[in-house]
Amino acid sequence: MSRLLPSVDSFRIGAEQTLPFSHSQSGVKELGDIQNLGLQTLRFPINWADILPSGRITIKQTVLDNYDRFVDLLLERGLRPIADLSLSTLPVPLEDKGGWINRDSIHWFSDFAALLADTLGDRMKEWLTHADPFLHSKTLYRDAKDEGVRSPRKAWTASHHLLLSHPYARDSILAERADSRVGFGLKFWPVFPASDRTRDHLAAERFETEHHAYYLDLLYLGQFSEAALHL
Template sequence: MNSGPDVIDCRRADYPKDFLFGVAASSYQMEGSRFGGCGVSHWDTFAATPGNTARGENGSVACDHYHRWPEDLDLIRNAGLDAYRFSMSWARVLPEGRGKANAEGLDFYDRLVDGMLERGIKPFATLYHWDLPVPLADLGGWRNRDIAAWFADYTDVVMRRVGDRIHAAAPINEPWCVAWLSHFLGHHAPGLRDIRAAARAMHHVLLAHGRSIQAMRALGMENLGLVTNFEYAAPADDSREAAEAARLYDGIYNRWFLDGVFKKSYPEEVLAGLRPHMPEGYERDFDIIAEPVDWVGINYYTRKLIAPDGSGQFPALKEVEGPLPKTLMDWEIYPDGLAFFIDRVHRDYAKGLPIYVTENGMASADRLAGGAVGDPARIDFLNQHLARVRQAIDAGVPLKGYFIWSLLDNYEWALGYEKSFGLVHVDFDTLQRTPKASWHALKEALRSE
């Protein structure tokens, strides 16, 4: 194929016949939490607290995917994409987190899944993408061990309704964000900065994952996976201290969740700091955490340069600005990190299981001009990362799919609506969708020949 600023250099013929190209999105970022009887989640209350989100923005309307889903699914189909990785809102299905289900919420996911199938789109479902019902947050949320049982019950409710039509499912998106980012760093709901809360959330999120897998297996579901996010941790300099700091960061961010599911253990260097705060008897939960999965999902965006911060307080880490080109999120563009994690997951954990790149993409300063949106930086980003995907397949890795984050510009959590990850531009005043140059390039790349 000819390369250029508006061309995605891939052809279906270059990939195995069962390889899937898809897009990913999430419920709170897309649907609009004020519609359809959705309950209040801790993201609604977090965003309502001054200072937590850019300009106080929230997901109450978001992209109004709740009403506009047919148009959005048409965008997926018309681009020639094979699959849609979407999430279901716990608060929409069970407004109280437990008990009586919201019929409107279940009906919505019924329509959404059927709409995908009618368009030849494979549904990849995620049970939880961060919108915890407030009544459960009031009971301690991810700090409370009971959340594993609550989550299993929710899984049963929603998958009894739609599980017979789901192509693939994973319980929880990005457990590091659910636990560490939200309970130790405080950047996401519930906005805590507490090592004890973080240690318990780090364990309970995996226990909930295992209980959810069990619940779906009990319904006869197959093709169930684990989706974790990864950041390549590089030492900021050549010192031993920086190397140790990078390894600790890697342990917290990357290996903790894989080790728990595939090795029934946690990295010792991380436990050195968290062990005093872990739930009593946590070791007895590993048989549930390690329930077998059928595939592994890799969410990858960037690398970080890590150094010790000199504080002496665990984890005593700091990020150092790197020299590489950056996205609008100020994240370095480092496609070799994706190649590294594909290899690591295949070699050290999955042991022959299928692997999907379940999220990869970039935020850029996209502007609508003359009815079009040019985003050459995104096209270049996709080309660089797809080249690593192709290399992994050529090396014999059972890599089965690549999902771009995201279908639409949407609510980027605490950063509000100005960080644009979408293949499709959204005017958040009118909610009009405009496919970007990257969407058109992808359509051309994926067309049947």
């Protein structure tokens, strides 16, 4: 049975590493531990800012090569790799242009996905574009420490652009590697009113809309519900 191991920071291959991950003794040991658990799949994050620090054009080839070798290492050990793009840090030049608030972020992300598919897609067939976009946008904007950045409205704008970027990135990946499988990750929680009071029912409905319906309606129905439009 194939089981999915959540992404962990120890498998982040960043610009700060001077040696490819495949040459890291501790990293190889951890992969051995994963095999001993009987796991067959590893989902690992790929960081946008490390590969394209200037934004879109100049590729940091040494970092991309690290990911390339890491995919080979996983396959050599019988582990099926899944690329997780959801934990990507935006390159600073793109943050300076507004980040996920800028609608152009949809196309920036699509181009990034195409680059990865072209480089790694001959061996890696499964991709996750975003996971838990509510938490991502909430962390970036709704709960931002900088008062100039903190804004619920910006958080919803970012969520919207994260959602819209998924089909563009999916199409870019499939254009490079038609045999790829591309998914979108969401987290779900059961929601129940704390009491029979009206305000508790309304609070539960709002939570359901914010965390679930807002994303599912657009992904599967192609439109927002009336409740989502009034968040």
